[in-house]
Amino acid sequence: IAHGYQKEILGIMGENFTFPVQIDQKIEDIVWKKNRHKVAEWDDQTKTTHYYGRLSSRSVLMKNGSLTIVNLEKDDADLYELVYWDSVKEHSLNFKLVVLDSLPKPKINCSTSDDELLLNCTADFQASLNYTWKLSNNPRRYQNQELSIPLKNVDITTNATCIIKYSQTERSSEISLIQCFP
Numbered sequence: 103i104a105h106g107y108q109k110e111i112l113g114i115m116g117e118n119f120t121f122p123v124q125i126d127q128k129i130e131d132i133v134w135k136k137n138r139h140k141v142a143e144w145d146d147q148t149k150t151t152h153y154y155g156r157l158s159s160r161s162v163l164m165k166n167g168s169l170t171i172v173n174l175e176k177d178d179a180d181l182y183e184l185v186y187w188d189s190v191k192e193h194s195l196n197f198k199l200v201v202l203d204s205l206p207k208p209k210i211n212c213s214t215s216d217d218e219l220l221l222n223c224t225a226d227f228q229a230s231l232n233y234t235w236k237l238s239n240n241p242r243r244y245q246n247q248e249l250s251i252p253l254k255n256v257d258i259t260t261n262a263t264c265i266i267k268y269s270q271t272e273r274s275s276e277i278s279l280i281q282c283f284p
Contacts, residue, residue: 110198113178114205117174118270121197123195125166129144131146139154139155157171160172179199182199202268206226208233212279214253219252219282221262233266235249239257262277
């Protein structure tokens with residue numbers, strides 16, 4: 103079998119991870135392998151699923167061919183291959199799973215200039231994050247790594263929360279705006 107295209111995908115430690123598989127035709131047999139070792143198998147004749155190896159207690163094979171690994175660990179990073187048969191022929195999909203560290207807690211810095219308060223949120227992570235700010239006195243959310251508030255609008259009893267998100271995981275930190283004034 104010719105090894106086709108290899109797709110690199112990212113997961114996060116501790117997350118439940120599902121390989122992005124979309125197969126439209128009816129599948130008769132499914133085999134998932136990790137580094138050439140069987141992980142999970144669906145046998146259409148006996149209508150049974152079998153799991154193998156260290157992932158057997160943490161994986162779930164769906165009828166559409168997708169495999170979910172529960173509570174992703176660093177050791178799960180590897181090359182995975184999905185081999186499936188429709189009624190005509192065999193197909194294979196290859197994935198390279200990269201497991202990133204769990205999300206850190208974001209750090210918030212604030213500074214003031216003559217006319218505005220500037221909040222900055224940072225997090226050290228191997229992939230690009232989605233940043234959101236939320237102020238306790240305002241229902242709006244601001245999609246940005248930095249947030250500036252005109253000084254005349256600052257209420258020092260307000261709390262500001264920075265939320266970082268990657269995949270399904272979120273982490274947040276909060277600061278009270280009074281901490282930004284010397």
